[in-house]
Amino acid sequence: MLQRRIDDHAPPTREAMREAQDIFFRHLKRVGLKHTEQRDTILRTFLETRDHLSTDQLFRLVRKKDAKIGFTTVYRTLKLLAECGLASEVAFHDGVARYEHQFNRRSHHHMVCTDCGLSVEFFSPEVGKLEEEIGHRYHFEVTRHTFQIYGICEDCRKKKDKKPVSLT
Amino acid sequence: MLQRRIDDHAPPTREAMREAQDIFFRHLKRVGLKHTEQRDTILRTFLETRDHLSTDQLFRLVRKKDAKIGFTTVYRTLKLLAECGLASEVAFHDGVARYEHQFNRRSHHHMVCTDCGLSVEFFSPEVGKLEEEIGHRYHFEVTRHTFQIYGICEDCRKKKDKKPVSLT
DNA sequence: TGCTAGTTGAAAATGATTTTCAAATTCATT
DNA sequence: AATGAATTTGAAAATCATTTTCAACTAGCA
Numbered sequence: 001m002l003q004r005r006i007d008d009h010a011p012p013t014r015e016a017m018r019e020a021q022d023i024f025f026r027h028l029k030r031v032g033l034k035h036t037e038q039r040d041t042i043l044r045t046f047l048e049t050r051d052h053l054s055t056d057q058l059f060r061l062v063r064k065k066d067a068k069i070g071f072t073t074v075y076r077t078l079k080l081l082a083e084c085g086l087a088s089e090v091a092f093h094d095g096v097a098r099y100e101h102q103f104n105r106r107s108h109h110h111m112v113c114t115d116c117g118l119s120v121e122f123f124s125p126e127v128g129k130l131e132e133e134i135g136h137r138y139h140f141e142v143t144r145h146t147f148q149i150y151g152i153c154e155d156c157r158k159k160k161d162k163k164p165v166s167l168t
Numbered sequence: 169m170l171q172r173r174i175d176d177h178a179p180p181t182r183e184a185m186r187e188a189q190d191i192f193f194r195h196l197k198r199v200g201l202k203h204t205e206q207r208d209t210i211l212r213t214f215l216e217t218r219d220h221l222s223t224d225q226l227f228r229l230v231r232k233k234d235a236k237i238g239f240t241t242v243y244r245t246l247k248l249l250a251e252c253g254l255a256s257e258v259a260f261h262d263g264v265a266r267y268e269h270q271f272n273r274r275s276h277h278h279m280v281c282t283d284c285g286l287s288v289e290f291f292s293p294e295v296g297k298l299e300e301e302i303g304h305r306y307h308f309e310v311t312r313h314t315f316q317i318y319g320i321c322e323d324c325r326k327k328k329d330k331k332p333v334s335l336t
Numbered sequence: 337t338g339c340t341a342g343t344t345g346a347a348a349a350t351g352a353t354t355t356t357c358a359a360a361t362t363c364a365t366t
Numbered sequence: 367a368a369t370g371a372a373t374t375t376g377a378a379a380a381t382c383a384t385t386t387t388c389a390a391c392t393a394g395c396a
Contacts, residue, residue, distance in 0.1 A: 034362050034373055055353080070376035075353075091259045093314075095384080096352070111308055122302050126294060131317050134290050140279055140319035146261075147315045149299050151308035202342055202393050223384080238345035243384075263353080264383070342393080349386065354379105361374065366367100 012047045020047055020086055020101075027084035038069050042077040043086070052090045052098040052110075052119065088144060092119070109147040115156035180215045188215055188254055188269075195252035206237050210245040211254070220258045220266040220278075220287065259314060260287070277315040283324035 012020070024043050025035050045062045046053075053061075059074040078099055081087035087099045092112055107128055111120045127147055135142035180188070192211050193203050213230045214221075221229075227242040246267055249255035255267045260280055275296055279288045295315055303310035 032373085036362075036374065038375075068376085072354085072376055073374080076374090089261055091261055091314075093257060093259055111302060111306060113308065114311065120306050120308075122306070124298060124302070126298060127315075130292060130294060134279060134292070134317055135319055137290070138279060138288050139322040140281065140288075140317070141325055142317055142319040143282065144319075145315070145317040146259075147295075147313070149302055149308070149310055149313040151303055151310040151312075154307040157309055200342085204343065204393075206344075236345090240345055240385085241343080244343090337396100339396085340394095342391105344389100344391070346389105347387085350384080352381105352383090354381070356379075357375105357377100359375085362372085364369105364371095366369070 017044065017047055023084060024081065024086060027080070031083075033080070038066070038073050039077050039080070041066050041069060042074055043081065046078075046081065046087065046099075047101055049101070052092070052100045054096045054098050056096075058099070090148075091146065092117075092148070093150075109149075111149040111151065113153035113156055114150050115152055118153050118155075185212065185215055191252060192249065192254060195248070199251075201248070206234070206241050207245050207248070209234050209237060210242055211249065214246075214249065214255065214267075214269055217269070220260070220268045222264045222266050226267070256312065258316075260285075260316070261318075277317075279317040279319065281321035281324055282318050283320050286321050286323075 021040065021043060024039070028035055028039070042058070042062050045065060046058060049058070049061065051057075055071070055075050055078055058078065059069075059071045062069050062074055078087060081101075082089065082099065086101060088102050090098045090100055090110065092098060092110075094117075107125075108121045108123050109127065111122060112118070124147075127145070131142055131145045134140075189208065189211060192207070196203055196207070210226070210230050213233060214226060217226070217229065219225075223243050223246055224239070226246065227237075227239045230237050230242055246255060249269075250257060250267065254269060256270050258266045258268055258278065260266060260278075262285075275293075276289045276291050277295065279290060280286070292315075295313070299310055299313045302308075
């Protein structure tokens with residue numbers, strides 16, 4: 001499905017990159033894993049992205065930097081990144097797991113067009129407050145939340161108006 | 169994964185059941201499909217549930233009522249129910265699509281324990297308002313939203329305290 | 337009743353995700 | 367720098383939920 005974005009975002013600064021690598025390698029050390037060239041390449045590629053990537057999409061990007069890195073390694077590294085909080089899963093309900101990096105980003109949410117796949121980010125501090133409040137009420141130690149709004153974007157509505165009934 | 173519930177809910181009244189059937193069969197007629205025994209059984213079974221069911225879980229329940237109904241039919245009927253708004257998908261990020269019935273229920277959301285799978289429902293009118301507001305801002309025609317909070321429930325936290333480091 | 341379009345369900349296909357395993361690599365220790 | 371134990375890698379195979387196929391069956395209109 002096509003993925004367009006409305007908002008924009010700056011590439012990571014050198015410091016940001018370094019800090020993220022630090023978090024990652026500290027995590028690896030903590031759980032007794034090793035620092036490898038592949039993991040580093042995958043992390044760097046991931047941080048340079050801005051969309052919500054499927055494992056396969058990230059794999060394709062990684063392959064451009066190092067054609068010898070396999071899908072499996074990307075898959076496994078993405079799990080490690082999720083473990084240490086650098087990546088988080090975003091479910092768009094289309095049967096594919098997507099990840100986005102969480103580094104230096106404000107808490108945000110997504111609105112997705114169910115026709116063309118356009119996704120828009122929006123920010124809402126209320127959601128964070130609500131999360132905390134509900135967690136407290138039910139004695140949960142809250143770790144994360146997901147909030148997505150689904151609908152039809154303006155463009156797709158216009159297209160529909162032109163051919164109102166599809167008989168195919 | 170285990171699924172416990174904290175809140176409770178009454179079984180559907182005869183009227184509620186009838187109304188849902190009406191909505192369903194009206195929908196079938198509208199899109200030129202037929203009213204069958206199987207579809208009726210599946211709808212009734214679904215309405216009697218209260219949890220977030222995977223297709224397979226619903227299939228098992230349906231099979232108790234009519235052992236001749238196949239998985240495929242349950243799968244297809246669930247899609248039809250989602251089409252006419254009687255069912256809606258809930259993603260718990262565990263790789264399985266789940267549905268819950270929407271009939272006569274207030275808009276609600278879920279908090280899920282990532283350890284034991286416990287899910288709690290909560291209600292929050294703010295979320296609906298937010299949905300509308302964001303949709304308007306980006307010119308989306310909003311159809312639905314999902315909001316889930318993830319965390320660790322009280323019980324699981326207590327269990328962890330007892331054996332703080334797992335070395336297996 | 338007869339007909340047509342839709343339905344059913346077993347089995348096969350699909351497609352994303354996950355595991356397996358032998359060869360290669362990391363890194364703490366010599 | 368060399369050693370060796372533990373981990374990593376990546377291709378291939380396995381898994382598993384979901385979706386499609388297709389031949390036999392059924393609903394519901396004329």
